[in-house]
Each structure stands twice: as C-alpha cells, then as structure tokens.
Amino acid sequence: MKVIMKVVEMLAWFDTNGKPHPIRFRTQDNNGKNIIIKLDGILNSAIERHAGNQMVRFDCRVTIKNTQRELQLKYETTSCKWYLSKM
C-alpha cells in the first residue's frame, strides 16, 4: 500500500460509545472526477497517538472496478477530519 494521506468526505455512523464506523467516502480520481468508494468491511481498527495527536485507524476492504483491495482510513479526533491514509 502507498501512503496517500488525503482528506476525504466521509459518511459514517457513531455508536453510543462515540466510536466512528465509516460507511462510504467521496474523493477525486487523477482526472479530478468525483468517485464514491463503499467499504465492504472493516478488518481492523486501532487508536494511535503519535506526538499526542489521536487518530483512529481503520484497515478496510473495498471493491473498486470489480477488484477487491485493501485501504487504510484515519479519523483525526481533534479536527474531525477523515483521511485516506494508504491504498
């Protein structure tokens, strides 16, 4: 997987413990065209606190053009931003 770290628009739900669960996100491809990627499943999630900055990391499985791939999303709790971290 390659590091991308790009801010994306995310549709997610939060459970009663405040934990986010991403559903699908919108980003732009190389031509600047909007693409929507739906998550097939979350394989793993963990909290990281590098330099004290808390982010929730999600390892996800997605299907893009009939090909299954894995990607990593991050949710930054202080700024409420979602990042496409690696793909």
Added chain:
Amino acid sequence: MPKKCYFHVDVNSAFLAWEAAWRIQHGDPVDIREIPSVVGGTQATRHGIVLAKSTLAKKLYKAQTGESIFGLKQRAPNILVVPPRHGLYEIASQAFIDHLSDFSPKVERFSVDEAFVEYTGLEKLYGEPEQAAKKLSASIKQKLGFTVNIGISSNKLLAKMAGELEKPDKVHTIWPEEVPQKMWPLPIGELYMVGRKTEEKLKARGIFTIGDLARCKENMLRSSFKSQGSLLWNFANGRCFDTGKAGAANFQGMLPNNKETINAKGLGNSTTIAFDVEDMACAHRVLLSLSETVGSRLRENGYRAKTIHVSYATSEFKRSGKQKTYHFPCASTTEIFSRAVEVFDSMWSGEPMRQMGVWTGGFSIYNNAQVSMFSKAWKQEAVDNAIDKMRKKYGNHAAFRAVFLNSDIRHMIGGTASLRNFPYGG
C-alpha cells in the same frame, strides 16, 4: 524497604521529534529527524534562534541549541528550518506524561520533555529496572512515535546524569557504586547546576572534570562558592538533596501533585518583543500583558505570591533584574501589575529593551494565605476569577483590557502554547 529506584525520562530532540512524528502521521514521506534540520523561530519577530536540532544538523553543521538561525543559515544554507508549534508540543508533552502515568503511579514532570518516574516497588510488575526501562522506551516509540533516553539510579540526580550519558534512544544506569567510573570522567560542565559562569570559575581553580570536583575538599569549595560549593560537591559525589534554589529542582523524593502543597518555587513569563520598547507607557503595557499571564497561571495553580521579580534585556543584550518581597501575597492581575511597575520604575533608566519578564515567588496556598485587611485586592481577584472562567470556556480572547485594543502587544504574552499557531482548534 525495597531499594529506591528512579527513572529519568528525556525526549530526544523533543520539539523536532514531535514535529517529525506529527508530520509522519500526516503522511509526510520525509522524517525530519534523519535530515539536517532545526526547529527555530522567525527572524521577523526576533525569535530567530535554534530550539531543537536533528542529529545530522549537529554532526554536519555543528548546530547548537540557542544559536541564531541567521548564523546557522550562513554555515548551512540548505538546512531545513521548521517553525515551532508550541500548541503541538504541549499536547505531545501531556501525552508523554500520561503514558508514563500508565506505567508508574509516581510521575513528576521536570520540564516540557523530561520527567522522573519512581520505579521503587514495581520490580514484581515489570522486572529488573533496565529491562523495564527498555520496555517503556519501546512502548513510547511505538505508541507516541518518538524516542527517549532513560537514566536509572537510586536517586533523581544520578538518574538525570545517567540519562545524559549517550543519546539518542538509550537506557543507562549510574548506581552509586558506578559513580567513579561513569560520572567522574565527565567534563565539569555536564554536572547539574553547573552553568557557563560556574564552569569558568571551577576551571580557573583547576577543576576540569566531575571527578576533580568530587575529590576536592568541601571546605575549599565552600570558601569560594559558599553554599553552592557544598551543593555541587555533594552532587559530584552522587548525593542529592533539596537545592533550595528558586527555579531549580528538588531532588528529594517525588513531589505530590495536588493543590494543597506548594510544588513550584517560582512562576513567571518573559517575552521577546518584535520592536524595541523605548517609552514608559509601552513598557507598562508589556508588563501588564505579562502580569495577565502570570496572574492567571498563579490562580490556576492555586498560589499567591509575595515576591515579584522584573527583568529586562536591552537591545545590546545587557540584562538587568530586580525583585521585591511584599508583606502580603497576592494573585490578582492588577496587584501583580502594580507591584511589577513599582519594581520596574525603580530600575529602568530608559534604555531600549528587547526582552522583558515578570517572575513571582514566595508562594502561599491560595485559600490559606494571609491577606491584608485594608487591601481591596479580594474584589479584584473575584473579577479575575470570573475572567479566568470566561477565558477557559471561550478562549483567551474572550475578554481583554481595552488598553490592548488596536495595540501591537497581545493582551496575554509570555508562555508559548498559543493555539493560534496550532493547526486545529477554533
């Protein structure tokens, strides 16, 4: 009684390491710790000095903490200069302390990037001190993304000295029996509480290493350095006790962390001003702004202060300072300001100033302090407390004195963790 054991945990190139960890977390492919880089302020606001340097910057260009960015740039035009982000450092520092608090119940913050951890009695939980320190160091690296040096010993002074032995990412011990081999060969300047001036004086007396100092007669040192002489002599022999000096460390036991006891010896703020202050009115505004910061910190920590110290540096870097102790302790901004003005007016002769500072000491606990029957400071303190609450809830800019309206001087200067230079918040 289990054998006393303390860890001194020190973040390697703290500001640079925190910046690097933050950048890597945000997808930066370059680790700024592995290239020649420094963290430094901007020359426009005259904060242009090196705050932290990478190992390569030190090796290749001999970058020194505290030297000017301008001078460094002349030697190394391609060096990467990263602006400081004190808000980030505050968060990273707190995460560091929180992580240590998960490890041991007794943690004492020593500075923004250093802390003492008491390991006494934890052997059954984590094993031998060295192994435990290695585990702690690895967990900090993995979870927080930066490396630390850990010094281990039976007292805090030796633990601190051990932490300074070799960097980065190392664990060292200086047990009392190891003092002659590990500590005595070090140059005298490495000893805690030996500054540049003391180093010069000691060298003039033929004392070049810590061992030389330890082998001296205490009486001889006392005659030249008074009480500081015996303090240093004890330090050189690996014995520590309360330094008794304001602003210096207390090496006896761990400090309890609550508001019923006084942990700090002094509390103050200083600022370098972007222009030279030449008139009295402007100087008073800077003092007021510093008093706001100092006052709010005093109240936050639950102290009142009796002693006030005002210092300044002229545009030629000549430093002056004066202090006065009053009968009644205070914590109100207005009272601190009026005392600071009284001290300042009695010493300033009109030379242009680039740096000013206000420091308070002689603390009493806020709620137990003897207050004056005739002063109306308590009324002012009620206002201050209300403003503190407002500022806590809505930010420091929620309320400020009208004198700072359209002024070049911010209403609370000194202290560095302004969220303005931090990417989030607001």
